[in-house]
Amino acid sequence: MxxxxxxxxxxxxxxxxxxxxxxxxxxxxxxxxxxxxxxxxxxxxxxxxxxxxxxxxxxxxxxxxxxxxxxxxxxxxxxxxxxxxxASAARDPLTGPLRLGIIPTIGPFLLPRLMPALRRAFPRLRLWLREDLTARLAEDLQGGRLDLLLLALPAALPDLETLRIAEDPFLAALPQQHRLLQQARIPLSAMGGERMLLLEDGHCLRDQALSACGLPGAGVDGAFAATSLHTLVQMVAGGLGVTLLPRLAVAGGVLAGTSVVLRPVEAPPGQVTGRSLGLAWRARSPRAAEFRSLAPVISEAVAACLMQDRHDKMVT
Structure with missing residues (x-):
């Protein structure tokens, strides 16, 4: 043997x-x-x-x-x-360490509100955080280095179970004096006709923005891709182009100190005008019930962020 x-x-x-x-x-x-x-x-x-x-x-x-x-x-x-x-989940659920992976277009904007909410709801939970791109977080989850992911859906996540917990609408972000600002609501098809500024390849928000505007990824100039939403906003403020921003990032202050102007977007019925936020864990994980019990707390934190006063540059 x-x-x-x-x-x-x-x-x-x-x-x-x-x-x-x-x-x-x-x-x-x-x-x-x-x-x-x-x-x-x-x-x-x-x-x-x-x-x-x-x-x-x-x-x-x-x-x-x-x-x-x-x-x-x-x-x-x-x-x-x-x-x-x-054994741990059966003995004492939602206590001890939990290794959470979160993507950079969610983490900085949600965590200031989410962390206190989780401490209040689960005082014996010890949360360890890892921020990275979706693909690398999924590898770490499948390899047992992470327990749970908080990310944007849809995403290619084989062998993982997912749970949608909130919706995060897109807003059009434009430089001052842009011709599209004459419209109170901007069709996504009109955004597709502009120079679209996007995050670097590997960010799921890049693919979601391209999909929303009906643009093929291969047809977009990648020379002006940004490494973060804050950099993307500065590029828009500099007049280099336009972009789509998640409402969560706007509520989290990504426009602070800039001249970027926002407009709501509209699309034909059935077309995506935002992204879904969700949790992901290994299929058949023994802690699945624990992860589902976290969902309402995270969902409430997202809702609280989105209900914050709208940015003074927002026009409805």
């Missing part, structure tokens, strides 16, 4: 794949580099299989079999983590 790998060996394998460096992987696993290297070698001997290519390359190069084993190691570690999570 083939000896089974230990959880620690699997952690070494996954850390090496994620970080691509023996030293950094060893630090992440809180062991010496020689200990990690010996663990990988021992795993190869146990399985009688080559996981890494042996050659002059300084960075670890995985064999095709090694790459497959990394995927299976991730799944095995997630399953082991679920065992402990099941």
């Amino acid at each position: 083939t000896p089974l790998p230990s959880p620690q060996q699997l952690r070494y394998l996954v850390a090496l794949a994620d970080l691509g460096h023996f030293g950094r992987a060893a630090v992440a696993c809180a062991v010496t580099q020689s200990t990690l290297s010996a663990g990988i070698i021992a795993l190869e001997r146990q399985l009688d299989a080559a996981i890494l290519e042996r050659g002059p390359a300084k960075r670890p190069v995985f064999t095709p079999l090694g790459l497959e084993l990394v995927g299976r190691a991730r799944a095995a570690l997630a399953a082991l983590s679920a065992v402990a999570e099941t």
Whole structure:
């Protein structure tokens, strides 16, 4: 009978794949580099299989079999983590640590109101936050490094369960004196005829804005993509073009100190004029009931943000 790998060996394998460096992987696993290297070698001997290519390359190069084993190691570690999570959830739900991933077009604008609300509702919950793009957060969730995501939907999230919790409408953001400001409500089709300023590739808001305006991503000039909503607003204020902003970001103060003017948008029936906010967790997670119980608190925090006084540049 083939000896089974230990959880620690699997952690070494996954850390090496994620970080691509023996030293950094060893630090992440809180062991010496020689200990990690010996663990990988021992795993190869146990399985009688080559996981890494042996050659002059300084960075670890995985064999095709090694790459497959990394995927299976991730799944095995997630399953082991679920065992402990099941016991913890049954013993005392919504207490202890919860690792939440949140995207940068939500986090800065919602967290100042959400964090106090969560502390009041669940005083024994210890929330750890990670802000990143959707794709990387989804990888961390599937790899067991995060427990829950707060993001914008729709998004490509295979093997994850999602729950929509709020709607976040888009607003047209234009520089002063722009010709479209003559209209009280701006058709999304008219926005599509302007130079659209967008976030960099990888931000889900970029794809959602393109979809709302009926624009193909390949047809948009990517030379003027912004790294954040604050940068995007400054580009609009400078007269470089127009954009769509989520109402949540406007309520959170993204326009502060700028001359950007907002207008509501309109579209034909059935066309998207905003984004949905939602939660995502691993399918069949033993903590799914806990995550669903968080949804009303987060939804109320979003609603409270959106009900704040409208920005003085907003025209309805």
